[in-house]
Amino acid sequence: MVTNVTSLGRSGLYDWMIQRATAVVVGVYVCVIVGFLLQHPDLSYEQWKAFMTTTAMRIFSVLSFIAVVAHVWVGLWTISTDYIKPMWLRLSFQGFCAVALFMCFVWAVLILWGV
């Protein structure tokens, strides 16, 4: 079996599974947000804030964002191993993605718990 140190689950099969499980979580999250927006056509700030700051939604949002991070990491890993052949460039790209995703994650947590 071919293993690769930069893959998330240490094997293609785990990565494959992680990408699918996280896709389902993010998909459900998007549907919940869309459902809420459809039910409130003239959304007010109070309604929106009340919805997003319930403990359940906060946890679901953070969970979904963790899922996005894992999903995108696997996705970008796949893309970078497909197209970027020079090792230093590939690793730089993956490093950049890791830092960017981490920063986005911290930002998301600050937004959700800051209000």
Place this chain on the structure above:
Amino acid sequence: MMGQTRERRPTNIDMGSLFAYQFPLPAVTSILHRISGLIVFLMIPLLLWILDQSLSSLDSFEQLQECMSGFVAKFILWGTLSALFYHLIAGVKHLIMDMGIGEDLSGARVGAWIVLVLSIFTALLLGAWLW
């Protein structure tokens, strides 16, 4: 015998002639899934900024509405959300095919058509919702 194997040997083609081929629809929807995923990734900061502005205070909420009323802003948001929904729809098709449904050639064609029609439809709905 030898001659036959030689002729059937796969050859590499360069990028230039690659685009001269007519790609089957499933190939197109598949690469669009990848591109749309990349676009959504690049747009995560924008989406987080919107989330931040929408939640911080009543002021920032109203500022956001103001800011999002311009054509360019709406267009960028429309493009981002269309990419997200394309990725989601094609992703669901992907998951269905992973379960072994529609894996043959005709199934792949039908699936690609369904993805295309549904995502154009949602892109139109998103446009109607934003404008």
